[in-house]
Every structure is written in C-alpha cells, then in structure tokens.
Amino acid sequence: MIHKALRRAGVYWTVWSTLAQYALAATFINRGTTLLFLLGKCIRFGMLLFFLSVIKTTVQTFSGYTPEQVVVFFLTYQFLDTLAQMFYRGVYVFSRKVSSGELDFYLSKPIQPLFRIMTGEPDFIDVIFFIPTTIISIYLIRDFFLQASPAMLFVYGVLLINGFLIATAFHILILCLGVITVQVDNAVMLYRDINTMSRFPVTIYPELVRTILLFAVPVGLMNTIPAQALLGRPLSVTFWITCAVGGGFFLLSLKIWNWAIKRYTGAGG
Amino acid sequence: MRNTQTVSPLLKYWLIFKMYWQNLLTYPLNFFFWRFRQFLSTFTSLTFWSVVYMGTADAFGYDRSAMISYIFLTAFLQSVIQSTLLNGLAEDIYTGVISNSLVKPLKLGVMWISQELADKSMNIFFVICESLLLIALFHPQIYFPELAQLLLFLVATFMGAILLFFIMLLFGTIGFWSNETWGIRFLFFMMMDFTAGKLYPLDILPATVRNILFLTPFPYLAYAQTQLFLGKYSGAQTVELFAVLGGWIVVLALLFRVVWNHGMKTYGAVGR
Numbered sequence: 116m117i118h119k120a121l122r123r124a125g126v127y128w129t130v131w132s133t134l135a136q137y138a139l140a141a142t143f144i145n146r147g148t149t150l151l152f153l154l155g156k157c158i159r160f161g162m163l164l165f166f167l168s169v170i171k172t173t174v175q176t177f178s179g180y181t182p183e184q185v186v187v188f189f190l191t192y193q194f195l196d197t198l199a200q201m202f203y204r205g206v207y208v209f210s211r212k213v214s215s216g217e218l219d220f221y222l223s224k225p226i227q228p229l230f231r232i233m234t235g236e237p238d239f240i241d242v243i244f245f246i247p248t249t250i251i252s253i254y255l256i257r258d259f260f261l262q263a264s265p266a267m268l269f270v271y272g273v274l275l276i277n278g279f280l281i282a283t284a285f286h287i288l289i290l291c292l293g294v295i296t297v298q299v300d301n302a303v304m305l306y307r308d309i310n311t312m313s314r315f316p317v318t319i320y321p322e323l324v325r326t327i328l329l330f331a332v333p334v335g336l337m338n339t340i341p342a343q344a345l346l347g348r349p350l351s352v353t354f355w356i357t358c359a360v361g362g363g364f365f366l367l368s369l370k371i372w373n374w375a376i377k378r379y380t381g382a383g384g
Numbered sequence: 385m386r387n388t389q390t391v392s393p394l395l396k397y398w399l400i401f402k403m404y405w406q407n408l409l410t411y412p413l414n415f416f417f418w419r420f421r422q423f424l425s426t427f428t429s430l431t432f433w434s435v436v437y438m439g440t441a442d443a444f445g446y447d448r449s450a451m452i453s454y455i456f457l458t459a460f461l462q463s464v465i466q467s468t469l470l471n472g473l474a475e476d477i478y479t480g481v482i483s484n485s486l487v488k489p490l491k492l493g494v495m496w497i498s499q500e501l502a503d504k505s506m507n508i509f510f511v512i513c514e515s516l517l518l519i520a521l522f523h524p525q526i527y528f529p530e531l532a533q534l535l536l537f538l539v540a541t542f543m544g545a546i547l548l549f550f551i552m553l554l555f556g557t558i559g560f561w562s563n564e565t566w567g568i569r570f571l572f573f574m575m576m577d578f579t580a581g582k583l584y585p586l587d588i589l590p591a592t593v594r595n596i597l598f599l600t601p602f603p604y605l606a607y608a609q610t611q612l613f614l615g616k617y618s619g620a621q622t623v624e625l626f627a628v629l630g631g632w633i634v635v636l637a638l639l640f641r642v643v644w645n646h647g648m649k650t651y652g653a654v655g656r
Contacts (some may be wrong), residue, residue, distance in 0.1 A: 151567030155574035161576040169588050173443040178435050301417035308421045312428050319435045371523070 118234075130226055141146075142239040152240045156208045160248055163189060163314070164255075167289040178319040184346055185315065186257055190252040191192045191345070192338040194312040195275065196307075197245045198283040204238035207303055209293045219381050229372055233286060261347055268348055270354060274341035277361035281337045284361075284368035285310075291368075291375035318351060336360055397498045398489070404469070404502035408424075423514045424460045430522050431581040444587045452608050454525040456515055458582045461606040463507035465544040466576065469499050473556025474565035480653040500549060529613055537613045543629045544605055550636035551601065557640070560647030580606030599636060601632050 135268050142149050167189060171182035180188075195339045209232060221228040253260065261267070289302050309332055312320070317328045317335035328335040329352055340357045350357070408415060430452065437448040439632065446454060473496075476482040485492060504564070519526075558565045579586055579602035586594060586607045597603055608625050611617055617625060 145564055145567075148564045148567030151571045154528045155567075155571040158571075158578060162582075166584050166588060170443075174436050175438040176439060296413055297416040298411045298417075301414045301421065305421050305424075308424050312424065315428075315432060320431055323429075382580045 117257055134235050137235050139239050149240055156244050185258050188316050188342040189314045191342040195242055195278045201238055201241040203233050203286045205232050205236040210297050213297050213305050271345040277358050278337035279362045280365045284365040287368035287372050291371045294375040294379050310334045397494050400498040401502045403545045404499050419510045429455045449525040449527050455582055460516040463511040465548050466543055467507045468552050469503045470552035477559030519636050520553030528574045541610055550571045550640050553640050557643045557647050558647040604629050
C-alpha cells in the first residue's frame, strides 16, 4: 500500500519536475521579459513598503496596531500571495484551455487533471522574486520573530500552512468557474483584489465586510490571523476555528471541482 | 444585406462603437468581475484613509476631504484615461490578425478611437454608478471646484486620455519586431499604478523622485489632473501643465507616426 502510494507520488513528481524544467527554460529564454516583470514586481513591493514606512510619520496607531505591526500584515500577505502565484500560475491561463478544448487532453491522461492544471505552469519569475523578498521580509520583521515565543512561532507556521490551503481552495474554485462559464480571467484577478484587501488587517473594515472577509471569502483567515498570532495580539477568530474553516473550505472546493468537472462538455474540442 | 460602401463614414464608426459595446458585454460575468474589482479597490482605499484620518487631521498635505476627493477622482480618471482596449494591438500585429482590419474600408485610427470611446464610455457609466454607491456608504465630504477649474480639469482629462492612447499605440508597434510585449507593458502599468494609484498620492515621495517622475508622462495620466481639480495649481502651474501635456501628445503622436510607417514596411502578416 505504502509502496504503491510512493510510486504514485514518484509519477507526480516526475510530471511536475519535467513541466517545471520547461517553465524554467522558458523563463531564461525570455530574459528581457523576465527582467521587466521582476522590475515591475519589485516596484510594487518596494512602493508599498515605502508607503507603510512613511505613513508612520502621520499616524501613531492604525486600527489599534502600530505602523510597524501593519508591516507584518502586509509581509504575511505578500509571502502567501507570491507562494500561491509561484505554484498555481496555470490557473491564470485556464480559460484558454477550456475554450480551445485543450482540457480534453488533460482529462484523458492517467494523472489527476486538477493537479496538472494547477501546478502545470510554475512561475519561475515569482520564484526569483520570492527568495529575496522573503529574506528582506524576515529581516524587516526580525524583532517580532525574536520576541515571539516558540509556541507563537509554531502557531504562526501552522496558520501559514492553513493560509496556503485556503489559497489553494480559492484557485480550485476559480477553475470550477472556468469549467462552467469559461470566464476565468477577471475571476482570478478578482480573487487577487479581494486578497489585496487583507494586506491590511481586516479589522479596519466595517463589521459586515470583516465578517465576509473572515468567513465567506476567508482571505482574512489566510493573512490577518497568522499575523495576529505572530504579534501575540488577540486573534479575530480562534486558532481551531481558523484551521477548521481552512480545512473545510479546501474540502468544499474539491467537492465543487468534482461536481464541475462532470459538467464539462468539451465545448472547444 | 447592407453594402458597406453605401454606409456613411459616421454610421460605419458608430456601428463599430456599438459592436464594441456588444463585445464587452459578451462575457457579462467577466465584465461584472472587472467592475467589481474597480469598486473594491476604491472601497479599500476609502476604508484605509478613513482609518488614518481617525488619528490625524492632515496627511501629506491633504485633509480628509481632499484625500477622499483624490480617491474618487483617481477612480474616475482610471476609467476615463487609463482604461483601454489597445492592450491587444501588439498581439494583433505579431499574429497577423491586424491584416483583417487593414484590408477593410476602414481608417485604422478612427476605428481605434471608436473602440476606445466605447470602452471609456462604458467604464464612465459604471464608475459613476459605483461612486454613487460608495458615496451612499461613506457619506464623504467631497471637494468641488469652481466651474472654470472644472472645465480645465475636463480638458486636462481629455488630453490625458489622448496621451495614453498614443502610449498604448507605441507599445502596440513593438509587435512588428517582437512577440515579447507583455513585460514592458506590465512594467508600465506598475509605474502607472504607483504614480496614479488610488491608494496614495504621489506627494508621499521625496521631492527629488517626484521631480524625476515629472520628466516622464506618468504624472500626467491622473496625478496632475487631480491636483488641478483640488486647486493645488497656481495659474502659472496650470499653463505649464497644459504646455507639457500638449508637448507630450505632439511628441508621441509624431513618434508613433514614424514608428508605425517603419513597422508597416517590415510587416509580413505572419501566419496569414
């Protein structure tokens, strides 16, 4: 049983690593484009950090948090957002696969189509961006890491994993929408924009919006709760509920995917 | 069936205008998501600054009313100036799709203008609806200028839209020589996002960086218009603004003409 599972995992690793090698080669073939993308991403990252650093000359507290603490929320958001983009770039080009019928080929292969669609086009521009920005992020908020107890760091780590699980669920749901409506392009950007709302603590929003961001579209659980845990501040939602909602949201997305894929008619093919 | 040659030019481009409205609504869910995204980004900025102004009366030289007005103005300007359908021009060129338009009895320039007007009019309609909803939610105090100032603002906005039009056309011409056009546009939009974004005005930057940016077209794609509306420009600065805006438009229009003519000589309609 274990041997069979390991062999299966080996197959998936071979498929993913082969596709990743192609993606890596493509990144270095288009060096100019890669550099421009990196520069654009660095400008976006740098400008927001700069903005958050100059805002402290104007305000002392922001919804109960110091400007330095707000940076922790932004960097936690940035970490999870880049991580999801790194692995799940395939979601961004999914609608073309549905409308052209290319999805048919994925369905006929002896490998989970969901795995192939989501992880089939890893983004190495994001990998190149991810490494230095993560190092910079750790450096910028090193004091919070040093002040945190091992238990707080452990909870932060678990909540980050939970956040990544929620991000995965969002990407699966976007794929479901693509299968049913072939209209994914703005759906994935809409997810990014809703996620962007949580680069600041979701506690700044009116109660109704906050509740939506915590439970209906749980980007707040993804980004705000881990940051609160690292800062040792009271959590807006308890650790266990956060994990339960994260896990439940992921399982729900898989259920919806199974339902949606049965309705795929191969319209483009 | 109506013969195209009997259709008056005005009607022809009106039909193109209508066709683009229909195209934009072909995928209603996608369009709804696009507008909802714009709504969300304005909502986030309004919430952020509402929280900031709980702790201070002035930030970067803006009081609460001026900052809220700035956010609404930027949302409006993003719909009027920065929305464009010319993003796909480069791809149309390097894939040869533009041949379809070249062989038709249409003036490409007028066709692009019709298409841009269709896109911008639709965005303006929706941004007004969204702004009304946001005004109902936030009850903001919005700064309103005198009529003369408002007219100047509208002229500057129109000129800003022409400026972006030529910038996008120039990006499109890259398609004559390369199919790697997305990277440079991504960088351009990132720059535009921070020089004309909804979250913060350019005033947060150090004076040196700001002065350097004013040597580029970026501040004239929203920021300068907002300052004009908010009455932050003196008479001399207003004249300078229009002179620089006009200068950029003339330079980029001439540059586009040269590059386009050069590109058409090399155009091979690959794949057609």
